[in-house]
Amino acid sequence: PSEHGSLWPLPQKVQISDVSFKLMSSSFRIVDAKQSSAGPSCSLLQDAYRRYYEYMFGSAKRQQLYKSRRTGPTELTELQVWITSPDSECDGYPSVTSVESYELSVDQPFAVLKAPTVWGALHGLETFSQLVYEDEYGTKSINSTQINDFPRFAHRGILLDTSRHFLPVKVILANLETMAMNKINVFHWHIVDDPSFPYLSRTFPQLSRQGAYHPYTHVYTPADVKMVIEWARLRGIRVIPEFDTPGHTQSWGKGQADLLTPCYSGAKPSGTFGPVNPILNTTYDFMKLFFGEISTVFPDAYVHLGGDEVDFTCWKSNPDIQKFMEQQGFGDDYSKLESFYIQKLLEIVTATKKGYMIWQEVFDNGVKLKSDTVVHVWIGGGSNDEMSRVTAAGYTTILSAPWYLDYISYAQDWQKYYKVEPLNFNGTEAQKKLVIGGEACLWGEYVDATNLTPRLWPRASAVAERLWSAKDVTDINDAFNRLSMHRCRIYILVIFFFTFYHNYVHCYAV
Numbered sequence: 001p002s003e004h005g006s007l008w009p010l011p012q013k014v015q016i017s018d019v020s021f022k023l024m025s026s027s028f029r030i031v032d033a034k035q036s037s038a039g040p041s042c043s044l045l046q047d048a049y050r051r052y053y054e055y056m057f058g059s060a061k062r063q064q065l066y067k068s069r070r071t072g073p074t075e076l077t078e079l080q081v082w083i084t085s086p087d088s089e090c091d092g093y094p095s096v097t098s099v100e101s102y103e104l105s106v107d108q109p110f111a112v113l114k115a116p117t118v119w120g121a122l123h124g125l126e127t128f129s130q131l132v133y134e135d136e137y138g139t140k141s142i143n144s145t146q147i148n149d150f151p152r153f154a155h156r157g158i159l160l161d162t163s164r165h166f167l168p169v170k171v172i173l174a175n176l177e178t179m180a181m182n183k184i185n186v187f188h189w190h191i192v193d194d195p196s197f198p199y200l201s202r203t204f205p206q207l208s209r210q211g212a213y214h215p216y217t218h219v220y221t222p223a224d225v226k227m228v229i230e231w232a233r234l235r236g237i238r239v240i241p242e243f244d245t246p247g248h249t250q251s252w253g254k255g256q257a258d259l260l261t262p263c264y265s266g267a268k269p270s271g272t273f274g275p276v277n278p279i280l281n282t283t284y285d286f287m288k289l290f291f292g293e294i295s296t297v298f299p300d301a302y303v304h305l306g307g308d309e310v311d312f313t314c315w316k317s318n319p320d321i322q323k324f325m326e327q328q329g330f331g332d333d334y335s336k337l338e339s340f341y342i343q344k345l346l347e348i349v350t351a352t353k354k355g356y357m358i359w360q361e362v363f364d365n366g367v368k369l370k371s372d373t374v375v376h377v378w379i380g381g382g383s384n385d386e387m388s389r390v391t392a393a394g395y396t397t398i399l400s401a402p403w404y405l406d407y408i409s410y411a412q413d414w415q416k417y418y419k420v421e422p423l424n425f426n427g428t429e430a431q432k433k434l435v436i437g438g439e440a441c442l443w444g445e446y447v448d449a450t451n452l453t454p455r456l457w458p459r460a461s462a463v464a465e466r467l468w469s470a471k472d473v474t475d476i477n478d479a480f481n482r483l484s485m486h487r488c489r490i491y492i493l494v495i496f497f498f499t500f501y502h503n504y505v506h507c508y509a510v
């Protein structure tokens with residue numbers, strides 16, 4: 001096996017010795033170091049200690065059988081967690097500027113995990129649990145190890161699409177758990193789209209009542225959304241919601257009259273609808289109220305506004321829009337109308353004190369953007385030219401183009417994702433610094449709770465290591481050895497969810 005054990009993603013600096021210590025479930029404890037700025041009142045860490053104890057030793061109940069005995073000579077009995085900065089950020093939310101580094105020293109008489117904030121401590125606990133192995137007698141052991149670790153990229157995400165197929169909350173929670181096991185720190189929740197609108201809005205409840213696949217069973221209530229956000233926070237994961245407009249909005253029209261553009265065939269409305277209607281003031285009144293709510297429901301500093309794949313056909317067919325184009329002097333360049341809409345939307349969202357991410361078309365169409373806009377590059381497998389263009393324009397950039405996991409193929413396609421080098425584009429060092437990371441996208445056209453897990457894992461793990469580990473970590477054989485073991489760890493945990501949430505494998509006739 002690799003001299004890196006089964007560690008995934010590979011830490012920046014790791015030395016595993018061949019001196020091993022035994023771990024006894026009845027005597028091993030994870031404790032707050034005396035000097036730590038986060039003590040027993042930090043529920044995020046206390047929750048993590050229990051989680052990782054159960055990962056390592058199985059459910060705690062079974063261990064009560066043994067009385068704790070005297071400590072053997074080669075036994076490790078304690079992991080001390082020491083948060084070093086005065087503000088541990090224990091009750092806060094992770095952000096793109098969070099410090100995620102940690103140092104882990106496994107030695108006798110006890111192991112020490114040092115991190116500036118709780119975010120690094122969570123990663124250190126994951127790494128510690130990955131160092132534990134079972135010998136042929138079933139005894140848990142860990143080798144003396146020194147690790148100094150931090151992520152290469154700050155934004156390491158997974159996009160899930162809950163509109164093309166609804167995903168039960170438990171499926172989302174299970175995948176957040178697995179994301180944390182891969183040190184992924186962003187859940188990009190592509191929550192609504194053309195086919196269904198499962199987000200239950202308190203301001204506009206008819207959007208899901210009319211637009212969801214089912215008004216009660218296929219919606220995310222405010223309580224569901226809160227649960228996902230807190231479950232993610234406890235695992236150091238940001239939740240960035242995407243409400244994609246003006247395209248990909250068919251389901252919005254079911255519950256909000258006059259929001260979408262009526263398409264015409266000749267001089268008469270055809271009865272079908274197109275993108276959001278950009279010429280009505282009522283559109284912007286709605287967006288103000290809607291994104292006002294979103295800014296209070298989702299605590300992350302950023303919201304994703306979409307802006308991808310806007311089809312101009314319907315706008316072109318509508319006489320009122322044709323008139324508007326003339327008045328504005330847009331000629332017949334409809335990307336100017338799209339920019340008109342997006343610019344007003346960006347002003348609305350800026351007024352809610354949120355930053356925004358947009359798909360690359362918004363940049364490609366020359367929309368005036370705020371300097372801290374995050375441009376999300378997705379078109380074309382490589383898209384190195386686009387990365388050069390976007391960073392040359394000075395925008396913060398994240399890469400998804402080579403990591404569309406909804407595209408499936410035969411055999412070990414994880415290797416294709418693993419071999420991507422995000423900074424392989426022509427640009428200055430300053431341009432490269434604008435790339436803050438990337439996301440693996442699992443769009444839902446052909447994905448639901450019955451096949452999501454095997455399609456996402458361990459393929460997304462390849463993206464997770466590419467975004468966490470050092471640039472020169474490219475040895476595919478070493479990766480194969482580690483990933484083969486890591487995969488078992490993931491599946492044992494996810495199967496835990498399958499077995500404990502038997503009703504969670506939902507099959508919807510959609």
Ligand SMILES: CC(=O)N[C@H]1NC[C@H](CO)[C@H](O)[C@@H]1O
Nearest residue numbers: 248308309359378404406443
């Ligand atoms: C930004 C983006 O990717 N937009 C669409 N492109 C194709 C995808 C499927 O691979 C989805 O349909 C998605 O909604």
